[in-house]
Amino acid sequence: xxDSNGKSRILSIQNIIIKFKLRGQVLTAIRDISxxxxxxxxxxxxxxxxxxxxxxxxxxxxxxxxxxxxxxxEILYKDYDLAKFSTEKDWLKIRGKEIAMVTQDPMTSLxxxxxxxxxxEECVVLHQGLKGKSAYDQTLKLLTDVGIHDVEKRYKxxxxxxxxxxxxxxxxxxxxxxxxxxxxxxxxxxxxxVTIQAQILQLLKNLQEKYGLTTIYITHDxxxxxxxxxxxxxxxxxxxxxxxxxxxxxxxxxxPYTWALLSSLPQxxxxxxxxxxxxxxxxxxxKEIKGDxxxxxxxxALNIDxxxxxxxxxxxxxxxxxxxxLHSDAPKVEPPLSLxxxxxxxxxxxxx
Amino acid sequence: MINREVLLExxxxxxxxxxxxxxxxxxxxxxxxxYKxxxxxxxxxxxxxxxxxxxxxxxxxxxxxxxILFKGKPxxxxxxxxxxxxxxxxxxxxxxxxxxxxxxxxxxxYIISEGLVNTKKYKNEADRLEKVRNALLEVGLLPEFASxxxxxxxxxxxxxxxxxxxxxxxxxxxxxDEPISAxxxxxxxxxxxxxxxxxxxxDLTYLFIAHDLSIVRFITDRTAVIYKGxxxxxxxxxxxFSNPIHPYTRALISAVPEPNPYxxxxxxxxxxxxxxxxxxxxxxxxxxxxxxxxxLANEEEIALYRKRTTIGV
Numbered sequence: 001x002x003d004s005n006g007k008s009r010i011l012s013i014q015n016i017i018i019k020f021k022l023r024g025q026v027l028t029a030i031r032d033i034s035x036x037x038x039x040x041x042x043x044x045x046x047x048x049x050x051x052x053x054x055x056x057x058x059x060x061x062x063x064x065x066x067x068x069x070x071x072x073x074e075i076l077y078k079d080y081d082l083a084k085f086s087t088e089k090d091w092l093k094i095r096g097k098e099i100a101m102v103t104q105d106p107m108t109s110l111x112x113x114x115x116x117x118x119x120x121e122e123c124v125v126l127h128q129g130l131k132g133k134s135a136y137d138q139t140l141k142l143l144t145d146v147g148i149h150d151v152e153k154r155y156k157x158x159x160x161x162x163x164x165x166x167x168x169x170x171x172x173x174x175x176x177x178x179x180x181x182x183x184x185x186x187x188x189x190x191x192x193x194v195t196i197q198a199q200i201l202q203l204l205k206n207l208q209e210k211y212g213l214t215t216i217y218i219t220h221d222x223x224x225x226x227x228x229x230x231x232x233x234x235x236x237x238x239x240x241x242x243x244x245x246x247x248x249x250x251x252x253x254x255x256p257y258t259w260a261l262l263s264s265l266p267q268x269x270x271x272x273x274x275x276x277x278x279x280x281x282x283x284x285x286x287k288e289i290k291g292d293x294x295x296x297x298x299x300x301a302l303n304i305d306x307x308x309x310x311x312x313x314x315x316x317x318x319x320x321x322x323x324x325x326l327h328s329d330a331p332k333v334e335p336p337l338s339l340x341x342x343x344x345x346x347x348x349x350x351x352x
Numbered sequence: 353m354i355n356r357e358v359l360l361e362x363x364x365x366x367x368x369x370x371x372x373x374x375x376x377x378x379x380x381x382x383x384x385x386x387y388k389x390x391x392x393x394x395x396x397x398x399x400x401x402x403x404x405x406x407x408x409x410x411x412x413x414x415x416x417x418x419x420i421l422f423k424g425k426p427x428x429x430x431x432x433x434x435x436x437x438x439x440x441x442x443x444x445x446x447x448x449x450x451x452x453x454x455x456x457x458x459x460x461x462y463i464i465s466e467g468l469v470n471t472k473k474y475k476n477e478a479d480r481l482e483k484v485r486n487a488l489l490e491v492g493l494l495p496e497f498a499s500x501x502x503x504x505x506x507x508x509x510x511x512x513x514x515x516x517x518x519x520x521x522x523x524x525x526x527x528x529d530e531p532i533s534a535x536x537x538x539x540x541x542x543x544x545x546x547x548x549x550x551x552x553x554x555d556l557t558y559l560f561i562a563h564d565l566s567i568v569r570f571i572t573d574r575t576a577v578i579y580k581g582x583x584x585x586x587x588x589x590x591x592x593f594s595n596p597i598h599p600y601t602r603a604l605i606s607a608v609p610e611p612n613p614y615x616x617x618x619x620x621x622x623x624x625x626x627x628x629x630x631x632x633x634x635x636x637x638x639x640x641x642x643x644x645x646x647x648l649a650n651e652e653e654i655a656l657y658r659k660r661t662t663i664g665v
Contacts (some may be wrong), residue, residue, distance in 0.1 A: 048536045108382055153371045193397040194565070195397065195604060195623075199621075202621070225613075261538065264537060265537075265566070267566050267570075275541045281409075
């Protein structure tokens, strides 16, 4: 699959709708998302809890909860349509081998009763087809790759003998051991301290280069995004409302929700003054949402925002936003003042 | 600075856990003052002891050495019953996880008035209801919420209930232990604004415990950086950020991700190695390196830091 820009698409999500059955009601978690993932890039999906970012990537791995189902749409990977997969056997072709995942909490994703070496070796044996000594050697190599020293001793230790950061390194080693093409990192550093977070993010970046991975980061931390992402997709209430290259979304964001997210960063606030905060709460996903889901909380909302759902408007070849403000008939609206300064500053950096 | 009233004084605080072989020194020789009306930040990584200090002030953790004074009177160790009751009311705490810190089986009304009931701080039932009602209004919730259970609320609303529970006691000093780290980005701003407004209205003093430096920079007046049970640096918050002296502070600040892709990628991260200090022969002390700016260092280091500060590197 080669795109018009000459980049090759590795994964393509098309018009996907995901619903959940809950207490006799139906909740629409993902409301018509289309998204392409290009080979070798690192894409960050940003959104608040409940925006559907985790549901979206879980559907790529076939890890939706039992009451969740794909109502419509396609997830194209290689010759497969992952949305059509129904049995575990189907998914075993993809999980780990093609697409692997690093989850948020390293405390819960490791088996406490097995040495970390064995846990990594399991994947090496299963996915790389190695045995005995060569599997052992490969495991030690992986441990070294994720920045663990004294590997022979560490191989024999149990998860409780490692710190949080070290455990996350082990989880990453397990993910890499499967030789995946795509690595999904779901809030990989939320449970870690800042100094450790910086190290883990650097490690992920290095591994991406070394193994030629395509990565998807899920996060709510815009600082993390700034560090690792080539492209950003901003999610709100089950849809992607803005997507673009990192600097485009950061310094030329178009959707009022993107503005609101950036403005509420304490770094942009002035001491002693009110910090910008988004009023109200996210919409109820059990109900059908009319128009732009963000409209009731949006100080810039136009009348049409409450009636009709905005399509993607093109800003540049790589940057799109779902807001009526970009329509040629829309009144001209400037982003909030504090944000304009932030945009200015960003553009100055871009020049240098 | 000298004229300001000291509200809380922590003097050479030591906290240890366990006995004999398992003895663990969580806090060693920590001293600081908190002035009336300010927001004092305590920053450190997990395991650094920042929460333990907060809990020692709340008298949840026993103080092994040193003392803590509130308005000049000791609140650690043995104290009189009246004073005990008074500080129970004057010092309140807001907890990190609003999902875990509210009693699931109690209605909001009970949760908020539990402290009132325990200290008999109301005249009659009507007075109690009025106090709960006011506390709810103050944190931006509706008085009707009093009859509901915690699970009916979102994380941000639950944190507001936690704040109302502290406010109803009419405290002077509030310990906020990571009050917003469990909340979503957009809700964080709301709760931060609420905390600063309440501070202005009710003349509160905060001890703000956090690991997120960008939030600490926004909300606190002075900050102490704590590493493995010791304060390594203490100064006005802006000083800490504009002129960090201790290598650990520098490492901590450099690790905070900035929401600017250009800056973030150009930046080098400093890594702190405690081995760089030579403290065997020459033990460190907590010294004032410029006005109001304290750092943990030995003589050699002080000379070095002084030089750096004066030439402004």
